[in-house]
Amino acid sequence: MVPDALTAIHTGPPATSGKVRSFMCSSSWKYAALAFLVVAMIATGCSKKQTVKSDAGAGAAAPPAGEAAVKEAPVKEAPAQPVMTAKQAEAAQGVAVTEEKASPFADVRFDFDKSDLRDEAKKTCQEVAAYMKKNAGKKLLVEGHCDERGTAEYNMALGDRRATSVKNYLVSLGVPTTAISTVSFGKERPLDPGNTEDAWAKNRRAHFVLK
Amino acid sequence: MRRSIGRGAVAILLALALFPPAAGAVLYIDINAPGGKQLPLAVGNFVVISGGASLSQGIPKMLEKDLELTGLFDLVPRDAHLETVKSAHFAGTNLDFPAWKTVGAEAVVIGKVEGRGDQLTIEMRVYDATQGTLITGKRYSGTPRQVPQIVHKFANEIVFLFTGVHGIFGTEIAFSARDGRGKEIYLVGMDGQDLRKVTSNRSYNLFPRWSPDGRWLSFTSFRTGLPVIYLRNPETGVEKEVVRAGDTKAPGGFSPDGDWLYYSVSTGGNSDIRRVRVAGGAAENIEGGWGLEVSPAVSPDGKRLAFVSDRGGSPHVYVKDLGSDGERRVSPAGVYATSPSWSPAGNRIAYTARAGGRFVIYTVAPDGSDLRLVAALPDGDCEDPSFSPDGRQLVYTVRKRGYSVLKIISLDGRRERTLVSGLGDVGSPAWSPMR
Numbered sequence: 001m002v003p004d005a006l007t008a009i010h011t012g013p014p015a016t017s018g019k020v021r022s023f024m025c026s027s028s029w030k031y032a033a034l035a036f037l038v039v040a041m042i043a044t045g046c047s048k049k050q051t052v053k054s055d056a057g058a059g060a061a062a063p064p065a066g067e068a069a070v071k072e073a074p075v076k077e078a079p080a081q082p083v084m085t086a087k088q089a090e091a092a093q094g095v096a097v098t099e100e101k102a103s104p105f106a107d108v109r110f111d112f113d114k115s116d117l118r119d120e121a122k123k124t125c126q127e128v129a130a131y132m133k134k135n136a137g138k139k140l141l142v143e144g145h146c147d148e149r150g151t152a153e154y155n156m157a158l159g160d161r162r163a164t165s166v167k168n169y170l171v172s173l174g175v176p177t178t179a180i181s182t183v184s185f186g187k188e189r190p191l192d193p194g195n196t197e198d199a200w201a202k203n204r205r206a207h208f209v210l211k
Numbered sequence: 212m213r214r215s216i217g218r219g220a221v222a223i224l225l226a227l228a229l230f231p232p233a234a235g236a237v238l239y240i241d242i243n244a245p246g247g248k249q250l251p252l253a254v255g256n257f258v259v260i261s262g263g264a265s266l267s268q269g270i271p272k273m274l275e276k277d278l279e280l281t282g283l284f285d286l287v288p289r290d291a292h293l294e295t296v297k298s299a300h301f302a303g304t305n306l307d308f309p310a311w312k313t314v315g316a317e318a319v320v321i322g323k324v325e326g327r328g329d330q331l332t333i334e335m336r337v338y339d340a341t342q343g344t345l346i347t348g349k350r351y352s353g354t355p356r357q358v359p360q361i362v363h364k365f366a367n368e369i370v371f372l373f374t375g376v377h378g379i380f381g382t383e384i385a386f387s388a389r390d391g392r393g394k395e396i397y398l399v400g401m402d403g404q405d406l407r408k409v410t411s412n413r414s415y416n417l418f419p420r421w422s423p424d425g426r427w428l429s430f431t432s433f434r435t436g437l438p439v440i441y442l443r444n445p446e447t448g449v450e451k452e453v454v455r456a457g458d459t460k461a462p463g464g465f466s467p468d469g470d471w472l473y474y475s476v477s478t479g480g481n482s483d484i485r486r487v488r489v490a491g492g493a494a495e496n497i498e499g500g501w502g503l504e505v506s507p508a509v510s511p512d513g514k515r516l517a518f519v520s521d522r523g524g525s526p527h528v529y530v531k532d533l534g535s536d537g538e539r540r541v542s543p544a545g546v547y548a549t550s551p552s553w554s555p556a557g558n559r560i561a562y563t564a565r566a567g568g569r570f571v572i573y574t575v576a577p578d579g580s581d582l583r584l585v586a587a588l589p590d591g592d593c594e595d596p597s598f599s600p601d602g603r604q605l606v607y608t609v610r611k612r613g614y615s616v617l618k619i620i621s622l623d624g625r626r627e628r629t630l631v632s633g634l635g636d637v638g639s640p641a642w643s644p645m646r
Binding site: 096097098099113115148149150151152153154156157158159160161163164165167168182183184185186188189195 | 387391392393394413414415417418431433434436437438458459461463475477479480481482503505506519521525526547549550563565570592594595610612613638639
């Protein structure tokens with residue numbers, strides 16, 4: 001963490017009881033020395049961190065005369081891998097994964113928290129397999145999707161299992177494994193944005209995209 | 212949307228009044244006392260020597276807003292104050308303590324602002340009104356833009372002074388939310404201020420997780436078309452790729468030293484848990500098998516790993532000893548349980564459970580004992596809990612028909628507030644470490 005105490009000084013004669021004031025007079029240097037030490041320790045403990053810039057430059061409030069001021073030394077972190085700024089990285093993008101691509105095949109639907117193929121799902125897969133075998137050279141992307149209920153990470157993994165379950169069945173029907181790729185979008189791209197049982201049923205699906 | 216205020220690059224000149232901490236022991240709030248008593252506290256007007264007259268009431272308002280959020284203070288309304296704070300009170304003249312006692316204050320906060328060019332110096336003091344003594348005083352220096360940060364820092368001082376527990380003002384929550392058709396990572400202050408976007412690539416950016424030093428966010432982005440885990444410093448924009456191999460993947464959490472990232476990754480439709488050095492190198496397998504294993508979370512002492520597996524037929528939260536490989540299920544049998552989050556002390560795990568068709572939030576001891584319901588709604592779902600760095604609150608998602616919000620709730624379920632509303636499909640909130 002960035003140490004927030006750059007300079008340890010006392011605030012000058014406090015407007016308070018004589019008891020506290022006398023304490024200040026007798027011990028302030030001892031405490032100033034202690035604070036200096038603590039700040040110095042914090043600063044040196046930061047040697048792995050990035051450059052720390054100070055907004056409190058020369059124009060900052062000067063400590064009262066006779067006070068010890070501690071300046072924080074800028075320290076650098078060597079990046080472990082080549083890095084680019086987020087802006088550069090994002091400018092390099094442009095892939096629209098958020099768009100539903102039209103499919104000549106119906107979606108395959110699943111039960112809640114399940115990835116096994118129901119009978120009508122198998123029928124759809126058989127049509128897809130027949131097409132793929134007739135059109136060697138075509139590539140197929142199987143997308144796995146989930147409904148909005150449940151944790152996003154778990155749904156992302158579940159979508160992957162659904163897409164793989166479809167892929168494995170297609171392979172068992174004779175489609176070359178190299179012709180099929182899979183991706184999961186979890187619950188991020190619902191077909192029906194509603195929140196009814198009907199919408200959820202439509203969203204628990206595998207979607208086919210021909211490439 | 213407000214601009215980032217450059218949190219990481221800020222250095223605040225800070226002056227410690229050199230008083231022994233014991234001076235503050237007279238007034239003390241026991242935060243663990245049931246139905247805890249609130250400390251009556253008054254925040255006086257701030258004396259503005261130069262630098263903007265509006266700060267005279269503006270800073271006290273900000274400070275009161277912070278202190279209010281803790282639920283620990285009974286703030287004396289400002290129109291009841293009998294004394295106007297003057298610059299003489301910073302130069303030897305005592306406050307009229309009996310007048311502050313009359314309006315019910317046991318502690319009084321006063322402050323003074325001086326501006327020079329683009330620099331403000333703000334001095335703040337806390338007095339014990341009964342004893343008539345200065346308990347603490349600090350002087351901060353920064354730009355006018357940094358005033359909210361300075362106020363948060365002093366609010367943290369006040370909380371620590373009276374409770375012995377570090378305040379969490381200035382901490383942030385990272386989360387994902389719908390933006391157009393995609394999802395982006397956002398940040399918001401724990402007070403609901405300073406909402407801003409971290410990513411902006413119109414794909415899916417998901418599962419933000421903080422590094423232990425609070426400088427880096429790990430997340431999954433689909434911006435190349437396929438999921439990749441990145442590490443990004445939200446202040447500088449510096450970013451690097453951490454995991455590309457495998458299909459679906461999501462960061463879970465870091466080791467306490469920040470050296471390792473634990474994550475879930477699918478290969479052949481089966482999700483397992485691995486870890487990789489943030490600095491680079493080969494991934495190591497941590498937890499596998501035929502089930503879906505996701506959401507790894509390392510305990511604060513680094514010795515245990517909480518994760519989700521559906522190896523028992525439906526997803527459950529398990530805790531594994533990283534040394535011995537021994538593990539146990541901590542969520543009760545029969546329900547769907549996901550998204551574990553450790554308390555900073557390592558003595559509780561919050562998670563999402565599906566009960567009666569609704570999602571609710573429980574906490575449980577890491578050995579599976581002492582299960583407690585924290586958040587539930589009859590007509591909505593409560594999900595994705597993440598502990599505050601002081602361990603006293605949870606941030607979580609509430610979803611009701613057609614809308615979603617982020618909420619914060621105290622662990623006893625008594626105090627609750629909305630953190631973010633008006634964004635679509637908010638999720639995966641992650642509370643930053645202490646600032």
